[in-house]
Amino acid sequence: MKTEVISFKAEDAGDVKSVMSLGERKHLKTEQKPIQTFPFKSKHKKKEEGDRYPKELPISDAAVKRHDAGIKDFDPEQMRTQLAKKRAEKTKRKYEDRVTATARAEILNEETSGFLETENGNLTRNVTQREIVESVDLASATKHFDLHLEQFGPYHIDYTDNGRHLLLGGKRGHIAAFDWQTKKLHTENNVMEAVRDVKFLHTENMFAVSQKNYLYIYDNVGTELHCLKNFNQVLQLEFLPKHFLLVGSGRNSWLHYLDVSIGQIVVEFPTKQGALDVMCQNPANAIIHTGHSDGTVSLWSPSSKEPLVRMLAHTGVLKGIAVDQSGTYMATTGLDRKCRIWDVRMYRQLHAYTISPLLGRVAISDQKVIACAVGNTVQTFKDMHLGVCSEPYLVHRCSGVISDLKFVPFEDVLGVGHANGFTSLIIPGSGEANVDLIRANPYETKKQRKEREVKQLLEKIPHDMICLDPDEIARVDTESLEKAEEERKKSLLHVNKPAIKFTPRHKMKGKGSALNKARRKEIVTQLRRTERNEEVKAAEKEFFGSGDAKRAREDDGPKHVLDRFKIKR
């Protein structure tokens, strides 16, 4: 019989005690020997086992971090029973797999986003819309258009969540809803009254119009569905799609929350901050931000009649406010010529830029492009949130003073409402390139819309759950528990002692004599009394401090005859 002999030298093997496989020897040979090796290396060296050719591509740590919700804090060993431990282990594994699977699925986001770039030192801000339109494809070129509506004055605009439909509301009563991509008109009407703001509700089939006195709701063919007289002289409208809440900010400083799914006003209260003509929502936590004439920004939720947070943002009047889709950045513009970028999670100012005293409205796109209205021009800026912005990205001059600005979700388009109509601008790179069809579907069919409406209603979040930190709901409320405990302790000091009632259990023959019963009762009562006394003592010590309490008790106690000669403190 023939036996195979593998021979190799000692230096090939190194410190490894066991015989190495052929593959590992190769590995040693291919790698150049460093001049000086790290001394611990050989100790830590592990034998590679299993499949050398990984079946799955490695995922980047950044992608994993993006999807991780902190599952590593979950320790199955801490469960109460063995069975629960095993179950928890399984659950944990599932959640860990979830993170990697979702991170891996990012490979499907194949659209890449990019900004306009110029050659030979030309500035992007000199590129006109016409030049852009000439160089893009036909379908994209149609996204730039101008509507000349001089008679009906400054326009307010709104897009649906999927960015497909556009609503226009002219100050002099003109309202129009249409699919802006196909330019198919749904309805057009003149309400013969001043229009202050317009807003789509959860679908394109219903929209709210704040008119001279009241708020009206119309459907897609222009039929008046409701007239809400509580919404008196509303200046700005917001819609919270997850909560089905329509929010109106009044000229009389009132804030109204209307649940459109049940048609009831959830809450309305005066903010006492003057006319609320600057308002926006934080899409991440449904908090309403209002800007005031004293340069402050207030954050509101329907569960509190006081502002949750007040920030001093500008030294002058606040003109515009916008929060980005992720709820991280807030942009504000003010009369002090500044545009400021804030971290809304920390309420800290990140950057400030001086632009112009004519600064008006502001808007943030999915890719954090910031558009500012300056008189009749729109100036867009990229990377403003990173602090590296030094000049406008694109600039466009409209025919009238700008009254409203909105970026279209999932599109590189900015809608501008101004005194002489409406302009749709192409801002390359501003929109999210990969459409999240589960979040909002721009290609929604009628059936899908109906389906979505029902689903959205079923998943409606109660308005009580609106708070600054959306993760709050997943936390155990230790604060109120502590508070209750403290209240209980405090009450020990000033509430009468409760009577101790104890009826001894009836025992069987021979053990339940009256004497025994009485004895047992005595013991238990005594125990309870001492327990309470101990608690009272502890509370006294906690709240009054040991010295004071002691002295207080001394004063109350029986006095000795000779105490009168003591020196009084």
Next chain:
Amino acid sequence: MSDGSDLDEAAHERMLQSVTGDVGKRYVKRETQKTTADDLLNAVTTKRNIGQTRIDETKRKQIRGKETLAAPLHRIARDRLQGAVSYVELKKEVNVWAPIVEENRVSDQLVFHEDDMDVMKPMIAADKTAAFYARGPKSDLEREMAEVLKQSKFNMTNDAELTEGEKEIIRAMDLKEAKAKLAQMRKMRALMSYKQANDARKSKIKSKRYHRIQKRQKRRQLLKEFEDLLSRDPEAAKEKLKELDSQRVFERATLKHGKGNAFNKELRKYASKNKEAAALLEDHLRLGRELKTKARDETDSEASTSEDEEDAGTKTFEQILKESAIEAAKAAEMEPEEETPRIQLAEAKMTLAKMRAQKTRELEEAKLRGAGKDLPKSKIFEENEDWEGGESISKINESIAKQSTVETKPPKKKRIKKDTTAEDEKNDLFSQSKHKDVVELFDEADEQMLELAKKEIEREKRREQFEKEDQIEETTRKTKKKSKKPTSVVNEEPMIDPKNFLTLETNNLNALPTDFIEKMDQADYDQSQAIALAFADDDVVGAFEEEKGEIEEREKGKDIDLSLPGWGSWTGNGVIEKKPKKNRFVIKAKGVMRKDKSRAGIIISEQTTQGITKLQPKTVPFPYTRMEDFEAAVRQPIGREWNSASAHQSIVRQSVKASAGRVIRPLNKKDVLQEEFVDELK
């Protein structure tokens, strides 16, 4: 019937017989044979068993007389015994099921009526084709199609892994070629995976020591390469040196290393005790801060004053740094050449080496003294071996960088203000540097080395001075026995007055040409400018802080007064009310640290919103023992919006899967248990 009647008995008998037929027969008594005692005795023929029966009888009598049978067990005891026995039996029987039960309890999905589920499974393609063939073609068209299909070489069957066509393709391939290809691919993959694994392992190492060694190796490698290059292609080497220098200068100029450099570190050691050192350190930090902030300010002012110089303003901070770094490197090259300072260099080296030797000697002496040993004879001075080429070059680079950090400003200023002249200079520099040869390069290196050595000496001296001063101070302190706080606290962060946050500015934007804004708006523009100016002087921050104070006051907790009315409040003439006595019964509200404390321009309400607390869990539910675990588990997103489709499905999988309206039968032993268990159970 009377006795007296003359009854013919015979006639009567006949009559009866005629009526009843053969009744008479019944009454006929048969004569039976009678057994007598003799008969019985005669029946016994043998005498074999007679004696035995008699003995048994006697025995029985004896036993009965002495003891009785054991009484049956008491019912409870008997039950207990039976229970113990049957427990063992039953346990054995039930334990067989334990692993299955556990598995089912732990599993996240239980599937009943699995056979039904099979029916629901989609057919695989091979099955479908098989079914189609089994059914057979029906119409003419189908028949024709079937014939065509049958001819195909790519028909899949359940039996074979590969179709006929595929096999043919494989056969057609050259075996050798294929093997070679395969081998090569395998090798490539293996190499790649080794490299990957190696890289992954290396990237995980955190040890500072390792990285230090690694860095040193790299540096040496670089030097070696550089030397090689020098011998092969001096021009390229020069370029390389320049590039390296500019890299290093740029690195130093980014001001990343302001606080962490060796000099500052050392200074910090003394700063707490020595005022001068503290002042110096403070100075350094301030300088660093100024460098950081001024770079921006300058670009701002430039941009605002002169609009024609647009490109200066468009440069980012980093670009400016980079340029200045390059320039500084060049400036270092261009320094006026003195006489070759080789002798000076040697001297400096010697002095430095001496100082070092002195230092080490002192240290060792101190150690020995500490150990209570006698001092050895003073050591003979030795040449220090530290001065290797590799280190020296790196140090030169560092020194260049240090210069550049200080000098970043002036060259940049010059550049921006006199654009054209700077350009000319640049050209000159380039032309000159091109003409330089390697000898010059080395001379320069020597020069750098000398400077470095000088600096080192200075530093040593300074350190000594500090140490002396420290000692003096220590002694004075000891005599006075006075504890003093360190005079200066090292400020790590640049100081910004929090109240001035509204005046801060990130980056001045380049203003658009004025003609861009329409003439029509000019009036508006002026007006709003005027308004902005009017508001500018308002003390907005002060007003806001005032409001904040009010809110803080309002949200403070309330004290509870436990004193009862009448307590300690005697009335009458000459009675003075004693406040402190009453204060004893006041529970002071707990002071809560506000979230917006020490933050200007923000008020965060401390009132908890009732809405969310109502919905929050108050305690941790059953299997959890810690809050962290529970919160981590609840925090995980499970919806479609945040997960890939498969992950979502696996998370929300139903726990029990069964078809409706069907009985769920108990587990079948044969199906679930392994055979030996089944046998055991039998």
